[in-house]
Amino acid sequence: MSKDTFHAAVKNALIKEGWQITHDPFPIVYGNVNMLIDLGAETLIAAENSQEKIAVEIKSFLPQASAISEFHTALGQYINYRRALSVKEAERNLYLAVPIIAYNTFFQLEFPKLMIEENSVKLIIYNPEEEALVQWKN
């Protein structure tokens, strides 16, 4: 499965649960910094339903890649995007979407668990094969 497949899986899973995808990619601009120029920004989307607006940073955590490397980037993006959103659209919640396989392995290790908790990272756990959302963790 390619990164594009994971991206499509999360989008389709959100749509199945009644979300409308409003932006793909979702642009965030803060002063002179355009986060769309970010090479990883194609993984950021926005969605809404009647109750809530969200932004979702989609990560694939492919087993053959380095999980800790992807985690560094994911955490940095999350903290930066969240801060920029807090100014632009304080009511929109940011989620980091991770596949169930990565959640059940790497994300159960002591260090990632600690960092997710300490940095108040909200998670969406998804099943890429079934294009389904497994769990939301706030």
Next chain:
Amino acid sequence: MSKDTFHAAVKNALIKEGWQITHDPFPIVYGNVNMLIDLGAETLIAAENSQEKIAVEIKSFLPQASAISEFHTALGQYINYRRALSVKEAERNLYLAVPIIAYNTFFQLEFPKLMIEENSVKLIIYNPEEEALVQWKN
């Protein structure tokens, strides 16, 4: 200039100022997470002098690359490394080393300045051509 050149420039600049390079790369292990597996970890070194122990995350911020992408990863690494160090070696200070050209441009924008300040990121600004340290910012 390649990334290796920037890495060597920071090491030589530290040595010129009386620091001893003790680890290159500097391994950080926390539980079952080995941050040396990190693809970017070859840029983390450790040094000490008679007064202080430091770890330095060396970034090149090459002008042709996306500064915001490199900034996401740099911030995530910094926050993760600092947290792991706080448990293993609380007395060692972590610095993010950035070239003077990037410091005078990207790092003067409102957003990076805000994030560096809010996340208490300590900086070393270096001149890669002269292999010299320009400024320490705590």
